[in-house]
Each structure stands twice: as C-alpha cells, then as structure tokens.
Amino acid sequence: MxxxxxxxxxxxxxxxxxxxxxxxxxxxxxxxxxxxxxxxxxxxxxxxxxxxxxxxxxxxxxxxxxxxxxxxxxxxxxxxISSAAAAGGSAAPAQSWLSILAWVWLAGAAALLLYTMVSTLRLRHRVREAVRLRGNIYQSERIDSPFVLGTIRPRIYLPYRMDSRDRQHVIAHEQAHLRRGDHLWKPLGFLLLTIHWFNPVMWLSYVLLCRDIELACDETVIRELGCEQRADYMQALVSCSVNRRRIAACPLAFGEIGVKERVKSVMNYKKxxxxxxxxxxxxxxxxxxxxxxxxxxxxxx
Structure with missing residues (x-):
C-alpha cells in the first residue's frame, strides 16, 4: 500500500x-x-x-x-522490517508513518467514492417518476433546473415549469453536452480527483474543468443556433441557473460556474x-x- x-x-x-x-x-x-x-x-x-x-x-x-x-x-x-523484528528490533518510524498516510489516502478516496454513489442514487430516486417528453428527454416536478444524468444511457431532465421559450435553448445545450461526451468526461475527472484528493491543485483543476466544459458547450450552441439568438440563449441561462446548486448532489453537477461569467462569454463570442x-x-x-x-x-x- x-x-x-x-x-x-x-x-x-x-x-x-x-x-x-x-x-x-x-x-x-x-x-x-x-x-x-x-x-x-x-x-x-x-x-x-x-x-x-x-x-x-x-x-x-x-x-x-x-x-x-x-x-x-x-x-x-x-x-x-521482518528481519529486524525477528532479531528483536523495531520497524523504522518513517515506514510506519508512511503506512499510516497511505491508509489515510485510501480512506479519503473511499469516502469520496461513497459520497458520489450516495448522491447519484439520491438524485436518481428524485427523478424516478419523471415523465418522458420525447426521446431521452424527461420532465420532473421535483427538480428546479435541467441536467444530464447517466453515462451509458444518459437522460436529459427538465423542470415541469420551464418556460417554453427557454426549453428550446436548454435542450440544445444539454444535447450539445451529450454530443461532446461531457457526461463521460466529468465523471472521469471526478474519479481522478478521488485518487488525488490530497492535492489542492487537483481540486482547482477539477473546478476549472467543469467551468471550461460549460463554456465550451455554450460556445458550441451559439455556433449552431447563430449569433442572432444570443439574447434568447442568455435569457435561458439566467432563468435556468436559479437555485442550480440545490441539485449539485453528484459529480456531474459539481463545481458549475456562475451564470454571469457564462453570459459574458456568450456576449463576447467571436468565431x-x-x-x-x-x-x-x-x-x-x-x-x-x-x-x-x-x-x-x-x-x-
């Protein structure tokens, strides 16, 4: 170990x-x-x-x-160490401390993995009664903002009380996530974080990864929809980002950036x-x- x-x-x-x-x-x-x-x-x-x-x-x-x-x-x-013990000696203190640190590292990684599993199961339980809108898009009364859940068969979940004008842009955003494979990259990033949880640089890296994924997805959507729909897309961002952190129970929702930075990025987008x-x-x-x-x-x- x-x-x-x-x-x-x-x-x-x-x-x-x-x-x-x-x-x-x-x-x-x-x-x-x-x-x-x-x-x-x-x-x-x-x-x-x-x-x-x-x-x-x-x-x-x-x-x-x-x-x-x-x-x-x-x-x-x-x-x-075994030879020293057989001769009546004692193990090196450095080796003992290293063994303790190794077990602390393993315990921390296991705790993060357990947190991930519990959070994901709780979120799945919340949307278990979601109603299919079409394809892999579902609506639920128990969520406040849209998100993607799942890796092998990912689903897009939308709140029931979403404005119909925002829905088009929200679906475009979440579908862009799926095409880009973001539903795979975020869990992979979190898995690496669980292994290197003792390193503060890795926590910073994961937060920035989540932010960059969202910014890149916004950029993809604006490029596909056209710059003339920037205002409507920004309005959808503002509307759907309210209370987003309340559903940040799994790694896919961890470390999302503020809406102000995303709106600014959309406004300043140039090819x-x-x-x-x-x-x-x-x-x-x-x-x-x-x-x-x-x-x-x-x-x-």
Missing part, C-alpha cells in the same frame, strides 16, 4: 507542474476557442492516468529523484481565426511533449 501511495504521489506532483503550465497557457491564449481549454485538461488527465512515462531531453518537468528511490525502498522494506486555432493546436502538442515525458535520469558511473 505504501508503494502504491508513493507512486500516486509521484504522478500527482508531476501533474501539478503540468497544471501550472496549463494555467499559464490559458492566460496567454484567452482568444482561443473554449474547447482548447478542455483539451488542455485532457492532457492533464493523461498524465494522471498512465503510471509510466518515457524519458525525453525536451521534458520541462523537474527531477523527482527523492520520490522514485523511495518507491523502490518501500517495496523492499517489508523484508528488512476564432484560423491562425488562433493553429496556434492552439501547436501549443497543445508542445505542452504534451514537454510535460507528458519525464526528464532523462542522471546516470552515475
């Missing part, structure tokens, strides 16, 4: 440096399309998912030689130029090369 915790710690530290680079790149490319920000968080997810990485002289990650040898040491430590998109793609490639690889380990004779 201690070796696993150290491995996760190493991955989390490396990903934290990548997050700092992502935050800087977001500031430099604020005119880039919003999907670019979501793509950046995808690169962070890759760094958090894969426990191995190739070495490259182009890597910008600092060396973490203090953690890597510790993983190897912990893997061989139990045998040494990105070819050169901005090209620059964003190049930036993603450079970021991946420099931060998805580890620095070349120093070899002493």
């Amino acid at each position: 201690s070796a696993l915790f150290l491995k996760v710690l190493h991955m989390s530290v490396c990903a934290s440096w990548l997050v700092l680079a992502v935050l800087l790149l977001r500031l430099c490319l604020r005119r880039a399309p919003k999907w670019f920000n979501v793509l950046l968080w995808g690169i962070v997810a890759v760094r958090l998912v894969f426990p191995f990485s190739v070495e490259s002289p182009l890597s910008l990650l600092p060396r973490t030689e203090a953690i890597r040898p510790a993983i190897t040491t912990v893997q061989t430590q139990p045998a040494r 990105p130029t070819f050169w901005i998109i090209l620059l964003a793609i190049i930036a993603c490639i450079v970021l991946a090369v420099c931060f998805l690889t580890d620095p070349v380990a120093s070899r002493t004779e």
Whole structure:
C-alpha cells in the first residue's frame, strides 16, 4: 500500500507542474476557442492516468529523484522490517508513518467514492417518476433546473415549469453536452480527483474543468443556433441557473460556474481565426511533449 501511495504521489506532483503550465497557457491564449481549454485538461488527465512515462531531453518537468528511490525502498522494506523484528528490533518510524498516510489516502478516496454513489442514487430516486417528453428527454416536478444524468444511457431532465421559450435553448445545450461526451468526461475527472484528493491543485483543476466544459458547450450552441439568438440563449441561462446548486448532489453537477461569467462569454463570442486555432493546436502538442515525458535520469558511473 505504501508503494502504491508513493507512486500516486509521484504522478500527482508531476501533474501539478503540468497544471501550472496549463494555467499559464490559458492566460496567454484567452482568444482561443473554449474547447482548447478542455483539451488542455485532457492532457492533464493523461498524465494522471498512465503510471509510466518515457524519458525525453525536451521534458520541462523537474527531477523527482527523492520520490522514485523511495518507491523502490518501500517495496523492499517489508523484508528488512521482518528481519529486524525477528532479531528483536523495531520497524523504522518513517515506514510506519508512511503506512499510516497511505491508509489515510485510501480512506479519503473511499469516502469520496461513497459520497458520489450516495448522491447519484439520491438524485436518481428524485427523478424516478419523471415523465418522458420525447426521446431521452424527461420532465420532473421535483427538480428546479435541467441536467444530464447517466453515462451509458444518459437522460436529459427538465423542470415541469420551464418556460417554453427557454426549453428550446436548454435542450440544445444539454444535447450539445451529450454530443461532446461531457457526461463521460466529468465523471472521469471526478474519479481522478478521488485518487488525488490530497492535492489542492487537483481540486482547482477539477473546478476549472467543469467551468471550461460549460463554456465550451455554450460556445458550441451559439455556433449552431447563430449569433442572432444570443439574447434568447442568455435569457435561458439566467432563468435556468436559479437555485442550480440545490441539485449539485453528484459529480456531474459539481463545481458549475456562475451564470454571469457564462453570459459574458456568450456576449463576447467571436468565431476564432484560423491562425488562433493553429496556434492552439501547436501549443497543445508542445505542452504534451514537454510535460507528458519525464526528464532523462542522471546516470552515475
């Protein structure tokens, strides 16, 4: 367990440096399309998912030689501790503390997963009597704002008392979420957060991921509906964002951004130029090369 915790710690530290680079790149490319920000968080997810990485002289990650040898040491430590115990000695205090921290980490991850399961079950119980409107769109009297629930067979849930003028734009927004796969990316992001819950940088990353997903979805809808419907879409945002946090019981509703920022983003939307998109793609490639690889380990004779 201690070796696993150290491995996760190493991955989390490396990903934290990548997050700092992502935050800087977001500031430099604020005119880039919003999907670019979501793509950046995808690169962070890759760094958090894969426990191995190739070495490259182009890597910008600092060396973490203090953690890597510790993983190897912990893997061989139990045998040494057993020998010491047999000889009447005692286990190393550092090893004992590391074992305690590992179990605390595991308990925290289990608590977050349990919270997710309970919240999702409670939300499903709330909408169990929802009435189908059409397709995968349902209406319920027990919710105050629309949302998407489910991963394999996702459903769109709408409040019964929704203005008919807002419904068109709300459905367009939620369907854009499904086409973009946001109902999969948000739970994946939350799952990674449960593994790296001890790292404050990962909490910040998840909140920003949720915000960027919503902004990118708004951008997609405006591009499809046309800029002439901006005012109606913004009105739908204002109407349906009231008391939205009251249903934030599952990861899909966690960390949603304020309506003011989304309205401002819709108002200022402009179709990105070819050169901005090209620059964003190049930036993603450079970021991946420099931060998805580890620095070349120093070899002493």
